[in-house]
Amino acid sequence: MGDKTKIDWCDASWNPVTGCRHDCPYCYAYGIAKRFGAHLGDPLKWENHVLEHPVRTSETHEYMRMAGIKEGTVLPYPYDFDPTFHKYRLDIPFRWTWPRTIFVCSMADLFGNWVPEDWIIQVLEACRKAPWHRYLFLTKNPNRYDELEDKGIITPEDRNFWLGSTVTVETRDKMHYHSKMHTFQSCEPMLAPWPKAGPPNPESMKNHWMPEWVIFGAETGNRKGKVIPKKEWVDNAVQMCRNMGAAVFMKDSLRGIMGPDFVQEYPWEPFEKAGGGTPL
Numbered sequence: 001m002g003d004k005t006k007i008d009w010c011d012a013s014w015n016p017v018t019g020c021r022h023d024c025p026y027c028y029a030y031g032i033a034k035r036f037g038a039h040l041g042d043p044l045k046w047e048n049h050v051l052e053h054p055v056r057t058s059e060t061h062e063y064m065r066m067a068g069i070k071e072g073t074v075l076p077y078p079y080d081f082d083p084t085f086h087k088y089r090l091d092i093p094f095r096w097t098w099p100r101t102i103f104v105c106s107m108a109d110l111f112g113n114w115v116p117e118d119w120i121i122q123v124l125e126a127c128r129k130a131p132w133h134r135y136l137f138l139t140k141n142p143n144r145y146d147e148l149e150d151k152g153i154i155t156p157e158d159r160n161f162w163l164g165s166t167v168t169v170e171t172r173d174k175m176h177y178h179s180k181m182h183t184f185q186s187c188e189p190m191l192a193p194w195p196k197a198g199p200p201n202p203e204s205m206k207n208h209w210m211p212e213w214v215i216f217g218a219e220t221g222n223r224k225g226k227v228i229p230k231k232e233w234v235d236n237a238v239q240m241c242r243n244m245g246a247a248v249f250m251k252d253s254l255r256g257i258m259g260p261d262f263v264q265e266y267p268w269e270p271f272e273k274a275g276g277g278t279p280l
């Protein structure tokens with residue numbers, strides 16, 4: 001799937017790989033994949049799936065037709081939330097002729113340990129074939145970035161790649177910085193208080209690698225045990241960003257909590273809207 005998106009910090013999302021095994025209790029993607037999934041996988045097996053062509057309703061269980069889904073409709077999640085490589089989607093960025101900021105795999109963790117390296121290589125190659133876009137990646141397993149960098153699979157020449165790591169609890173999750181790659185953090189959902197940041201200390205920051213951009217967001221949905229962040233947590237985290245010179249982007253879910261302190265910054269200049277930019 002590649003399409004316009006409701007995600008407010010990018011222009012489009014593209015999902016050549018779907019499915020994830022992290023099992024986060026607040027996962028929005030799991031709910032979507034279950035709701036619109038075709039349940040083709042074996043629920044008793046943990047399997048990866050590779051699709052050369054899209055799966056359509058006509059190839060699936062009778063119940064899809066009974067659910068009123070039109071004959072011939074392409075099914076976005078044939079195997080629900082099982083890791084699935086949709087190879088037929090690889091050319092989508094190349095077909096988008098105007099530059100966009102693309103969130104790669106909003107419905108997966110492309111860098112999860114279960115994802116074959118070959119899938120990642122093919123996705124990255126598809127990105128390189130359409131270098132007029134900016135590609136944002138996001139993972140809960142940033143060690144995989146390190147491994148891929150060590151192997152030369154991701155390189156500092158990939159200037160339009162932004163390597164993101166998700167941090168929900170400041171003191172627990174691993175963060176990823178790199179001196180030569182663009183990096184960012186997504187602190188969404190914020191699940192715990194953030195410690196108060198000290199005053200800016202340029203000397204202590206000098207030899208640290210810092211992300212250039214940090215996204216903050218509150219948990220959405222109605223999960224039992226849902227965590228609603230306090231303004232103070234966000235204020236502390238923002239101060240930390242200010243100290244290290246990172247741009248701050250607050251998702252709409254924080255608008256009510258932050259009031260006049262709500263900000264949405266980007267670390268790059270925006271692409272010109274359709275009608276500008278670089279056509280093929």
Ligand code: SF4
Binds near residue numbers: 021026028029
């Ligand atoms: S890492 Fe993301 S996609 Fe995977 S289970 Fe957690 S929230 Fe869902």
